[in-house]
Amino acid sequence: MQTLRIVWTIFAKDMRVEWRHRETLASMCVFSLLVVFLFNFAFEPTGEESLRLLPGLLWIAFAFSGVLGFNRSFAAERENACLEAMAISPVDPGAIYLGKMLANLVFLAITEAFVIFTASVWYNFSFLPSLGRFGLITFLGTLGYATVGTIFGAVSANTRMREVMLPVLQFPVAVPVFIGAIEATTGALRGEPFSTYASWVNLLAGFSIVFLVLSYLLFEYVLEE
Amino acid sequence: MTNRISTTAHGILTLTWILVALYMIFLYAPQEATMGEVQRIFYIHVPSAWPAFLAYFIVFLGSVRYLWRRSQPADDLAHAAGEVGFVFCTCVLVTGPLWAKPVWGIWWTWDARLTSTFVLWLLFIAYLMLRSYVFNPGRAAVLGAVVGILGFVDVPIVYMSIRWWRTQHPQPVIAGGEGSGIDPQMKLALLVSWGAYLCLFSYLVRLRLGLANARRELTMLRREFAPRLAKE
């Protein structure tokens, strides 16, 4: 299908551009590392405390590195007005959104893997027992976050103070994602049966679908001048 | 001319209604058994919430219509509702603690209602800030509309997720459920106050729309005369 091919083209382009210098990925990883590190001074992690606080800590780190990633995703386009070049090509604006969103998703996922690995070492906590469920929850949460982060990143790129504008726009809207991800992660890491936190997982999935579709439809308005 | 007259009439109606409501709040409604006089803030706190949510709904409707039909009045209405709604939302968040502290001893609690209202407040801020910060003012309306739509769709999801969260981690609920075992005189005072707030809300939106129209006329005039002024 034509649209899917365009989505892939844009996604591949973002990957290739990033691969040449890996600046965005590097800054996202370093930044989230710093967040996790600073938390160390907030509490001394014993086993039970880690379990209580880790989900929140992880998602705070993900949230802030997401801000970095979404901002840079569109800053790169603005550099030589590349977004305009895409706007005057015959592609469906929604396809541009999907391509960028998938790229953001991948960047976030890589950063998250890095953070999770580091957290498991620093807090002596093993994610392995619940890796499958934890992975699913993290993926759905990241997807939900990326759907709104991408479109708000594009919107903020049109404003002064865009580094501030993006968090102001996306954090309130993404509240359900953070609540759902943290609650579900807590359940998964504690090894509770899936049914106890299944509704949170459904929330994450539902949120992703709703905002994916809505952003896909609204993106053309973000691109036009 | 008729516009002026109806606006003034609206204003008089609002003022009257507010005065009646004040009478009912302070003189008509009986004093609450446990909380005392400070409970009367309840008649201000609760009715402020409705216009705030209604306002965001209007932001949504105006945004949709603007994107669909590029109707400038729809955008003006959305912007006006956004600004006035923000004020009402702030009012809810300020009167809440003013009531809570003397009665329950705490300024704030993250219960479902307050938390949701706070998120709504943030959504208003996001909408208004975006509209002010866009580089090219011509785009503020379109981008604002996109944000308004996304924000509004989010409101029920936020509310739901916060409520679930609160059922997982229950807390003593700070404000007794509205209308639960409430004295009929109090109920009446509440209703009157509620009506007064809606009236005030619509009046303020109307005033704000008038401002938008005046600004537009000014812009039109500026556009027409700018080149001539520039030459001089």
Added chain:
Amino acid sequence: MPPGISRAEATLELRGVSKYFGDLPALRNVSLRIERGDSVFIYGPNGAGKTTLLRTLATLARPSEGSVFFAGEDLHHNAAVRRAAIGFVSHATFLYGELTARENLRFMGRLFNLPELEKKIDSVLELFSLRERADELVRGLSRGLQQRVTLARAFLHDPTFLLLDEPFTGLDAASRENLENILRRLPEQRRALVFSTHDFDQGIALSKRLVALEAGQVRYDGPLSLAPLDALRISRRH
């Protein structure tokens, strides 16, 4: 030529277009019709609205008033078709610095869904003498070379309408001559050229029609031979 529009019908037209940025009028009630075979030189002082005019024709700027028509239809239908027929060069290069010229062209070509993409890329690289440096990162190229890549990008999808905003920026003498030759051939290829440049002599040498803009309004639109140069306050020493 993109499907759906016959070659004969392709015209690009502004009718009563005004464009405001806040209070500032960039274009005021501009009506202009471009047909295949036209070569139009847009001239005017800084701030006259040349860039806004070209951007509006290229569908990058939405008119505040008035409409843009392509092949007689209001531009908001059939967006893909008209965009495939337009090639635009602006002050910004539209290039990704982290990709090579070839990769940039390949990306744009895929967005335009061009068949035989590699062949087209090769031919357009050849056209602008970019063969040797096609596989270097764009950010390492000089401004002049980047301009040639931008031009290559604009020509890649074989557009009917070439809208070029100061295309000669940064080009050395040889590249300038090359571009001039390319542009001269466009009318006989049944394509349309609309361009702006600061060099008045160069502009009139390459075009048959002059559109003089001042303060967002069209002061003159017609053949060069009949242009009242004094009245338009155009000094040849620009």
